[in-house]
Amino acid sequence: MPQVKNPQLGREHDYPYERREEERDYHWGMVINTNRCINCNTCSFACKSTWTSGKGEEYMWWMNVETEPYGGYPMGWDMRLLDDLDAGQTIFEAAEQGEKVRGYIADKEEWEYPALGDDQVHGEYPTGEVVESDLEEGKHHDIWQFYLPRLCNHCKNPACLAACPRQAIYKREEDGIVLLDQERCRGYRRCVKGCPYHKPMYNPETGVSEKPVGCYPRIEEGFVPRCVSSCIGKTRLHGNINRGPDAESPGGDAPGGRSPINYLVHSDEKVALPLYPQFGTRPQVFYMPPYHVPPEFLTQMFTPNTEVKLNDWPGDTYRESIEIVQDRVRNPSHHVLGILQLFGATTELIETYEVTEHRVKGWNREGEKVADLPFEEELEVREGEQWTNQP
Amino acid sequence: MTLSRRDFLAAAGAGSVGALVGTAWGATQAVDPVTSVENPLKSYPNRDWEQVYHDIYDYDEVDWTVCHPNCTQSCALNFYMKNGVPIRAEQVYHNEDPSVGPSGYEDAGVTQHWNPRGCMKGLTLHRRTFEPSRIKYPMVRKGWDPDDPNPEGRGEDEFERVSWDEAIDLIAEKMANLEDEKRFHIFNAIKSDGLFTRHGSGRRLASIFGGCEWTEYDWYADLPPGHVITTGYQTSDSDASAWRQADYTIIQGKNLIHNKLADNHFLQETRERGGKMVGVYPDYAPTVQKCDRWLPVRPGSDPAFALGIAYVIIDEELYDADFMRQFTSLPLLVREDDGKYLRAHEVFEDHEAPPEDPEHQHEENDWGDFVAVGEDGELVAVTREDVGEETPTTAQLDAERDVELTDGSTVSVRTDFARQRDNVMERYDPETVEDITTIPADALKKTAREFAEAEKGQWFTGEGINHWFHSNDSLQRAIFFVQSMLGNIGDVGQGYYNYSGQYKIELLDGYPHYVNPDGHAAHGMYPGYAFAFFGGEQLDPHEVRGDFDRELELVPQGDAEEPVMPTNAESYTMSRPEILWTMNCNLLNQTKHQEHVIENFVKHPDTGNECFIVSDMHMTYSARHADIVLPVPSWLECEYPDITVGPENPFVHMDHGVMDPIYDTKQDGEAVAMVAEKLDEKIPPEERNVDSYREYFAEFLDEDGDVTNYIQDTFDRGMTTRGINVDDLWDGPERLNMKTYPRIPFYSQIHEDRPFYTKTGRMEFHKEEDRFLELGRDDLDHVESVEGTPYGVNQKWEDAKDEENPLYHDEDKQFYYNTPHPKYRTHSSWGMTDWNLIWSARDFGSVNADPEGTERLVDDFSFPTGDGETEDAPPLGEAFVEIHPEDAANIDVETGDYVRISGKRGDLVVRAMVSERQRPRSAGDMGQLTIWHGWWPQHFPDDEEDPDGIKGYNTTTNIWLDPLQETDDLVHKAVFGDPNVSEEVPEEIAWHGAELEHGYEETVWAPTGTNRDDLVDVEKYAEADWKPADARKDDAFQSYVGGSLQDGAASGGDD
């Protein structure tokens, strides 16, 4: 089997297909700041109302938000796979005889309760105590929860694609979106089984599987996906994850250089991490981790989770990586804070950006300015005796 | 057979949620051969199929409207239409290109920081429109007759379809025959929405007809009286964009991340900017997740926490003495003998005494001038206008002495500060506060010091606190005390906010022009009484008053035949509703003390209410009990535009429909106009209250009528809206004209030396009104709950702590019953909308109405239509109560089991969810039972012991009324107008010349009908055989939580 380089893991591993030689100029990507997420599920409803309100899709939530650690759609999806994997083993390496990836098919009942555990908390009631999170003192909430928005990661090593025996799943050349060909699929459900994030879903009415589409009809027009544009928590930023520091201006007055999400994920000031990189699929949704949650749990969820650290993330161990990133997210630099102002500012894809002392700007893929806002709105005071705030 | 378009749409909507087909789940596993694609990671040959999703995404056109429930936010949304039906909604953004719908909020002059607005409820408005619970045509209850109302049949009788004409005629006939017009009542849930063409038109009708008009806001306990007591102002809330600028936030008993979704990010963003957030809650409410520190508090003890903070600030002298001198009553002298503020005329010969009759007390020095001690120790007169920089002297905050009065006598006086300080220092040291609240003293001190040090500190409370009998004034007063000691009032990022309810109608300050035309105003009826006392049977007022009023003389008032009111509360209008017409609210579902209300107000043979009219979109619990049911269009189907404003954003929105109505509905305004027209036919001119009722609704009725004329006329009469052209609102929201943006309450008080709306012109801490003095609540204190405490009820701590509440200790009612606002619903709205119901039911919400392995005791959801028919919906979810694992184990209950909750006022059966976030009894006092507010009765199972009993989450709650809040003496600003500038504004402004007011005013000053103090017990009812908890309790889960589920992993590995 071919080997693929996986920078998230800092090593190579098996994957059934050769990767292309060069990275695409453009690749779908997303950053989610979990600290801003309020679990309103507007994203979930936006996705469902756009894509899955048809017959046989009643149970489908391509986008859902889970309350960690009790939530899970399908129930317990990540626990089950983590339990099956040894540290340092991707789902491709752990595949059983005759299969390409390690996975399981969730039972019908396990899909039935999308809101299972919603808003629940884990821990002891702090009788006579307080609960405190103070990163300087290494303190996190010892009774905790956090909200984890979950969606298709449009992986660079997609498990669904690897698993499909009919080769009905492919990665689009122009933007890396992973699609399931609705005409070619025969409903074998290997993708349903293989995707460790459980985002391909089977439609019992049509007998065909479906998977999230990355909102490609919107991406093609230069708009961000529905889960991003609908996010009232301003939790998300979408864009070109592959646009690095050397990329040229997209046109017009737009500056060249990194896309804002590339900065958050790939700069020296990394603040966003992939979900379960140890699965080996190179997911392209990146999370700014919650800073009040104990790092043990987050190390398991947002790092390769091996004793020896192989990738280029900050710190000497993965746990250190988590703690460093938590700190950066709690106390963002001016530059990161600037990029955070672009979250939810516009429905258009922000290709490049500029952060100055008091303002932040963003340009779309055509090089048109689509976001331009101050760090803070100025206080306006109306002159004249007759004006009041208590009319 | 041909389907009309209307039938087709209804059918399409109804079938939209179906069960999964179980057998189809086991699909083929065979792999049939197919030509292989070389490398789908790199390229794919035939991509024409991608058109499939383009087609799904495709739409014909975009229209926009506004979602505006009682969440108070109001969001403009674009609706994407296909074949005339909305297929999805999207949020609007600035300068969208291609331009779809409104241009966004940029016309309102705000930055892209406000994007996007509109939560998951806005996104299911179209699904709500197609729900089976919709009311499809007007109906009359079969057992009802105008002359023989037969109230016992309410809620049970079948309905009969009638025409609109018949329904309207019945209403008008009943109105025309009323002996006392005051007994025509319009009721609505919220104030600053539905203003012109929905329930606002009903209020206009009540005004010209001479009826009463009331709202859920006061007695529902959203009103925070402590704000009015301290500042004379309704509620001080700022625009959400100000939140972000705080350096320190204390958020107490308010689950803001659930109930202010649209603009919540402004609060979350404070932490990115170095802000700190501390939460005070009895449970790990979802908002605790966002807090740096959580201080777990004994429910109902909140005021002691704020007083403990005050202790540290005073003890360590962390306060801002200048601010206190300039803007508060703290330097003013108070007489020790009678508790009244010392007046200048009492000590200075040359000062005139104020008028004694409250009727003449409305402005400036009508209450006399006050007295402080100057720097040099001399007494100085301080008028109501002498505030801020104009304060005549650098007054001493701490003074205590005897003064000689002009009549030669001597009286002891102390400054207000000395009074409050002495009391706080004696009673609320952090160690005592730890005893009261269970919050560790160290943590309280640390919080107090940090908060004092922060440049800008803001404090939030909300319904969680307001709904406690004492906290709703004591805590609020104590927080203002802290905030004014720290100078945290009047600037961006500072303040004390409450944000409960859609009450901020003052922001549309021209509104009196529409709702009170030509000087006709409906009576502001005080609703708490209606429900507490206007039944066929009486409640013992002492039960409702928490025993408070045994000392108070109770006398009949107004039209009431019952002994209900303390003296000096003449402004509290009483009138038994003979015709009660509710619009825009689900009164009987949301009422507290539900059993009593249903049995003694709604169904009792002697109820005074002979005609109960409910206008609603859905067959709610209230509609089910109506005599006449009037169907209204959904917001997507409305024919007439309408206006909304709200307390946490600066926008004025105008909504309008985007699709044709699918049923025989009429918007409230049109129905009201039709009634008005009929009234002219039925009432001879000489008996009318106005020349013609119809004339006031002509824009609805005339061929060429245009209701936006009402809106424009109103805009022209208000300062906040002058210059806004109603036509511009078709293109998107505009911003109101306020003193500042973001709106900051009391900006002019602090920056322009304007008086607060109190007698002293300052934030008042000591209160001199007789009722406060009689009840011993003139100064800041914590008083134990009237029921919800293990200790002595209704007493200060030093007395309460050694006593036992018999209900808790002897009758074993050891749980308090918490009903926080839900997020997937707004109150009971969206209660039956499929996706919202699935999510709001959490572990018990499922698309498969009765999934295998789950024994559900709830029945099918059915809604009566005309002539005995019903419309059924799949039971996609059910209500549940959360209980801590220890308390659940104690009664052998696991997640999924059913429990019975019983209290003094009623009981209910409901699913249990074992939940670690609840406060356990082992924390030292009451265990917590949390049941999200707003469930419908269908969401509860029948209780087999009482199958016909009343079902709902409000069966165990009380309506507690606080006599402190039943006094005409309290001075405050009226809803509309600012007396400080009412002479400066042009004469055509609706509130030109407004003065300060006294006594009852809807949404400003009234007892609040609190409900949180009730104690209950919980027992197992039935075992269920499906337990999602199983999935969480195994060893794997323990390893998962600890981060050690993977063998040999960085974070530990399995042991």
Ligand code: SF4
């Ligand atoms: S819409 Fe945004 S804030 Fe709301 S749940 Fe989704 S990600 Fe979180």
Ligand code: SF4
């Ligand atoms: S419910 Fe409130 S927050 Fe949600 S969309 Fe409607 S108005 Fe906005």
